[in-house]
Amino acid sequence: MGGWAIAVHGGAGVDPNLPPQRQEEAKQLLARCLNLGISSLHSNASAIDVVELVVRELETDPLFNSGRGSALTENGTVEMEASIMDGPKRRCGAVSGLTTVKNPISLARLVMDKSPHSYLAFSGAEDFARLQGVEVVENEYFITPENVGMLKLAKEANTILFDYRIPTNGYDTCGAGVESPMKMNGLPISVYAPETVGCVVVDKEGRCAAATSTGGLMNKMTGRIGDSPLIGAGTYACELCGVSCTGEGEAIIRGTLAREVAAVMEYKGLGLQEAVDFVIKNRLDEGFAGLIAVSNKGEVAYGFNCNGMFRGCATEDGFMEVGIWE
Amino acid sequence: MGWAIAVHGGAGDISRSLPHDRRQPREEALRHCLQIGVEALESNLPPLDVVELVVRELENIPHFNAGRGSVLTSEGTVEMEASIMDGNTMRCGAVSGLTTVVNAVSLARLVMEKTPHIYLAFDGAEQFAREQIHLHCRIFQGVEIVDSSHFITPENVERLKLAKEANRVQIDYNAQPIQNDTKKEKPCANGDSQIGTVGCVAVDSHGNLASATSTGGLVNKMSGRIGDTPVIGAGTYANELCAVSATGKGESIIRGTVARDVAALMEFKGLSLKEAADCVVHERTPKGTVGLIAVSAAGEVVMSFNTTGMFRGFATEDGYSEVAIWSDAQVE
Numbered sequence: 001m002g003g004w005a006i007a008v009h010g011g012a013g014v015d016p017n018l019p020p021q022r023q024e025e026a027k028q029l030l031a032r033c034l035n036l037g038i039s040s041l042h043s044n045a046s047a048i049d050v051v052e053l054v055v056r057e058l059e060t061d062p063l064f065n066s067g068r069g070s071a072l073t074e075n076g077t078v079e080m081e082a083s084i085m086d087g088p089k090r091r092c093g094a095v096s097g098l099t100t101v102k103n104p105i106s107l108a109r110l111v112m113d114k115s116p117h118s119y120l121a122f123s124g125a126e127d128f129a130r131l132q133g134v135e136v137v138e139n140e141y142f143i144t145p146e147n148v149g150m151l152k153l154a155k156e157a158n159t160i161l162f163d164y165r166i167p168t169n170g171y172d173t174c175g176a177g178v179e180s181p182m183k184m185n186g187l188p189i190s191v192y193a194p195e196t197v198g199c200v201v202v203d204k205e206g207r208c209a210a211a212t213s214t215g216g217l218m219n220k221m222t223g224r225i226g227d228s229p230l231i232g233a234g235t236y237a238c239e240l241c242g243v244s245c246t247g248e249g250e251a252i253i254r255g256t257l258a259r260e261v262a263a264v265m266e267y268k269g270l271g272l273q274e275a276v277d278f279v280i281k282n283r284l285d286e287g288f289a290g291l292i293a294v295s296n297k298g299e300v301a302y303g304f305n306c307n308g309m310f311r312g313c314a315t316e317d318g319f320m321e322v323g324i325w326e
Numbered sequence: 327m328g329w330a331i332a333v334h335g336g337a338g339d340i341s342r343s344l345p346h347d348r349r350q351p352r353e354e355a356l357r358h359c360l361q362i363g364v365e366a367l368e369s370n371l372p373p374l375d376v377v378e379l380v381v382r383e384l385e386n387i388p389h390f391n392a393g394r395g396s397v398l399t400s401e402g403t404v405e406m407e408a409s410i411m412d413g414n415t416m417r418c419g420a421v422s423g424l425t426t427v428v429n430a431v432s433l434a435r436l437v438m439e440k441t442p443h444i445y446l447a448f449d450g451a452e453q454f455a456r457e458q459i460h461l462h463c464r465i466f467q468g469v470e471i472v473d474s475s476h477f478i479t480p481e482n483v484e485r486l487k488l489a490k491e492a493n494r495v496q497i498d499y500n501a502q503p504i505q506n507d508t509k510k511e512k513p514c515a516n517g518d519s520q521i522g523t524v525g526c527v528a529v530d531s532h533g534n535l536a537s538a539t540s541t542g543g544l545v546n547k548m549s550g551r552i553g554d555t556p557v558i559g560a561g562t563y564a565n566e567l568c569a570v571s572a573t574g575k576g577e578s579i580i581r582g583t584v585a586r587d588v589a590a591l592m593e594f595k596g597l598s599l600k601e602a603a604d605c606v607v608h609e610r611t612p613k614g615t616v617g618l619i620a621v622s623a624a625g626e627v628v629m630s631f632n633t634t635g636m637f638r639g640f641a642t643e644d645g646y647s648e649v650a651i652w653s654d655a656q657v658e
Contacts, residue, residue, distance in 0.1 A: 090581040096552075097448060117544075117551045118577045122423060122448040124550010223450010224443045225422075232559040232583040250444050254416045256559040259583045260590075267594035285416075 003316030005202050005300040006037045008054055010064040011195015012247040012290030014308030014324055023324055025063060030312040030322045033057050037201065038314055047201040047209035047242070048086045048109075055082070055105040055211045058197035064310070066197040067103060068142050070215020072151045073222045078142040080104045080215050081229040083119075084112060087208035087237035087296070094229040097122035100136040101129045105213045108229070110134065119229065142215070154219040195310060196228055198235070198244030202294040204316075208242035210235045210258070217249065227252035232259035240265050241272060243293045247306065251287020255279075261293055271295075276303040327625040328643025329367040329530045333359050333380055334629070335390045335637030336522020337573045337617025340651055342634070349651070352389045356639040356649045359383045363528060364641050373528040373536035373569070374412045374435075381408070381431040381538045382468065384524035388479050390637070392524040393429060396477050396542020398486040399549045404477045406430045406542050407447075407556040410438065413535030413564035413623075420556035423448035425474045427455045431540045432468035434556070445556065477542070489546040522637075523555055525562070525571030525619060531643065533623035537562050537569035537585070544576065554579035559586035567592050567623055568599055574616035574633060582611045588620055598622075603630040 008030055037054045045053070059067025059082075070078045082104035083094035093112025096119075101107050110132050111120050120128050129136060196214035203209075212235045214228040226249030227234035236243045236258030243258040252258075260283050264275045272295040280291070280303040290304025292311055300313040312322040335356055363380040371379070385393025385408075396404040408430035409420035419438025422445070427433050433455055437446050446454055455469050523541035539562045541555040553576025554560035563570045563585030570585040579585075584606055591602035599622040607616055607630040617631030619638060627640045634652065641647035 092581055094552075097450075115548065116577075117548060117553075118580050119552040119557075120548065120550045121552055122550055124548055127550070128548065221441060221443060221446065221450055221454065223446045223448055223453065224441075225420075225445040225447055226443075230445075230557055230559075231580050232557070232586060236583075250442070253444050253558050254418060256563075256583065256586045259559060259586055263587070263590040264594060267590060 003298040004041045004204050005294045005298050005313070005315040006034060006041065006050065006199070007292035007294060007300050007302060007311065007313040008033050008037070008058070008197070008199045009244065009246055009290065009292045009302070010058065010197050010310030012304045012309040013288050013306040014310065016307055026310050026324065027322045029058075029061055029063050030310060033199070034312040034314050034320065034322065037199065041201070041203060044204065047203040047207045048084070050201045050203065051199045051209045051211035052084060052105055052109050054199040055197060055213050056103045058199070059103050059105060059213055062144050064197045065195045065215050066213040069144050069147065070142050071218040071220070072143065072147050072215070074219050075222055076148070076151060077139055077222070078215055079222065080142070080213070081225060082108045082211070082213035083229045083231060083235040084108045084211040085209065085231060085235050085237040085242070086112070087239055087242055090238050092118050092231045094119040094231060095121065095125045096225045096229045097223070098125055098129070099139045100126060102135040102137050102141070105211050107132070107134055118231070121225070147218070150218055196234070196246040198246060198292060200242040200244050200292050200294045202242065202296055202298055206296040208237045208240070208294055208296055210237040210242035210244045212244045212246070227257070232256045234258060236262055238262050239296060241293055241295045243291055245289055245291040246309070247289025247304070248287040251284055252289050255283040255287070257283060257289060257291060261291065265295070272299045273301040276301045279303070280305050327531065329528070330621045330625045330627045330640070330642045331360065331363040331367060331376065331380070331526065331528040332619035332621060332627050332629055332640035333363065333384065333524070333526045333638065334571065334573055334617065334619045335384065335524050337631045337633045337636035338522050339614065339633060340635035340637070342652060352637055353649050353651070355384070355387045355389055356637060360639045360641055360647060360649065363526060364647070367528060367530060370530070373530050373534050374410070376528045377526040377536045377538040378410060378431055378435055378468070380526040381524060381540050382429045384526070385429050385431060385540050390524045391522055391542045392540040394477050395479050395482065397545040398478065398482050400546050401549050402483070402486060403549070404474060404542055405549065406477070406540070407552065408434045408538065408540035409556045409558060409562040410434045410538040411536065411558060411562050411564040411569070413566055413569055416565055418444055418558050418562070420445040420558060421447065421451045422552050422556045423550070424451055426452060426471045428470040428472055428476070429468055431538050436467055436469055444558070447552070485545050493546070523561070523573040525573060527564070527569040527571050527619050527621045529569065529621040529623060529625055531625070535564045535566070535569040535621065535623060537564040537571050539571045539573070554584070559583050561585060563589055565589050568620050570618055570620040572616060572618040573636065578611055578615040582606070582616070584611065584616055584618060588618065599626045600628045603628045607632050
């Protein structure tokens with residue numbers, strides 16, 4: 001093997017009743033982002049630049065749960081978080097609690113490159129953003145009507161909507177095989193339950209990088225931080241691989257999921273796909289999650305233990321795939 | 327196999343010429359906190375309760391960089407953070423950006439037990455603390471709120487001043503270096519100082535494990551800066567094999583996923599607790615950046631550091647106990 005490889009995701013845990021049109025929209029967005037990454041790789045961009053570029057695109061599009069289109073807090077506002085990691089020296093940057101920064105992943109990159117720290121949050125992060133001159137907008141920019149509707153329904157059901165968690169008793173959340181009482185515009189609410197986004201890349205030089213971005217859980221408590229900005233949980237990259245996770249944040253944190261993939265490769269000598277399978281199988285107790293990963297050998301892999309994950313992957317030898325289901 | 331407990335008060339460039347009046351109160355404090363933990367374990371309190379109890383005590387002591395005595399941000403304020411983890415269930419809680427909560431570790435525990443989340447920060451965390459207190463009483467499950475001036479000590483005001491001066495000196499090539507004043511602690515130009523984070527790990531005789539870590543962070547840090555302490559897998563970790571609490575340069579500990587790596591080496595490479603800790607500290611992180619304490623389900627204890635020193639202590643059920651700072655200076 002060898003050569004570059006790239007994977008993107010738009011979240012794990014998908015309603016099997018997702019209308020075909022929504023599926024199509026999602027796949028098109030994933031394909032577009034993949035192609036953006038691919039052409040960048042063709043012009044010899046480094047992995048760290050590509051993951052940032054692709055996640056910016058995903059943040060800008062309102063379809064998935066990051067940047068514009070982020071899930072809303074209990075207060076109806078948006079608090080975004082993201083992290084990025086550069087494999088070769090394991091440099092990293094993370095941000096949480098952003099309310100006006102148009103592209104959280106780029107601020108995370110600036111934390112990594114331009115600050116003495118690894119992680120900045122809330123008003124400190126917003127201040128840093130202004131110092132750096134990144135693009136800022138009103139909080140309303142990130143809020144979509146769909147998510148406003150979702151929040152309302154979530155409050156009525158008095159639940160936090162996980163990313164398409166399939167419930168054991170279905171009346172308060174939506175999921176497979178359950179006739180959901182909660183509908184909006186005639187479609188089941190889970191259609192609108194938004195996701196996290198991420199991208200992992202290995203470039204021609206064998207350098208790996210990973211980036212993840214999200215608005216977090218619908219109806220989350222203000223100040224709640226999930227797995228996406230936590231290095232080792234939602235994002236990880238080292239010499240061997242790059243990993244980005246999505247799903248139930250709390251389960252991903254407990255399982256230090258992204259680090260785990262690299263750890264079993266390094267400490268148990270597993271290959272990339274084996275490592276991904278091992279982690280998904282053994283590290284998630286009752287939690288639902290998925291992840292994408294690339295190795296320094298130019299391989300790409302993904303895995304998830306829930307019903308579907310929006311993803312796309314491509315490798316230098318011409319392989320390309322976009323998918324949602326198994 | 328019996329219970330075991332270890333505590334730390336921070337790893338860093340602790341000069342061996344640390345004056346007696348800087349050294350003795352901390353050794354005394356470590357002994358005191360260790361004793362509290364020992365008594366708790368002897369009365370069969372679960373390790374999760376023990377580590378919280380001990381870290382609360384460390385937070386209340388102004389000699390360490392946590393709770394009262396926290397180092398100051400570049401704005402002269404405190405922003406405290408902590409995390410706690412239960413090895414059996416792997417449940418965890420974390421908080422960051424606290425300015426008025428007396429015991430960050432107790433709020434972290436409350437997040438773990440009373441919310442569907444793991445990690446709350448800044449205004450949201452402070453709001454949560456107020457809500458809990460409002461709902462219940464003035465102090466709820468150890469969570470109490472005070473004016474933020476409570477946490478600020480004159481030493482830390484001075485430390486911040488020196489750190490800011492050192493930064494200016496670093497930039498100005500022509501400046502004279504700051505004179506070493508052995509009466510004062512000299513913070514390094516990057517804001518490092520002799521006081522670090524605090525933490526506690528414990529295991530009972532049934533092999534139940536828990537870990538907790540708490541800190542004010544880095545001297546002169548940017549407001550909003552989060553370090554390794556509240557990041558599960560970096561500063562704190564516990565599972566069925568071991569419990570780990572790390573201290574040192576936050577950025578290195580995050581990138582090295584230090585606490586998780588100790589457990590991962592034990593699990594995936596079959597290393598012993600000591601081998602795993604030594605590997606992480608001496609082979610996998612840069613010198614001068616990290617220290618950790620860890621206990622295993624079998625009742626072993628390890629305290630490993632690649633800095634000049636680490637304020638620490640441990641005790642085991644067989645009656646052995648020790649408080650120390652450097653690697654060969656042992657204190658009764």
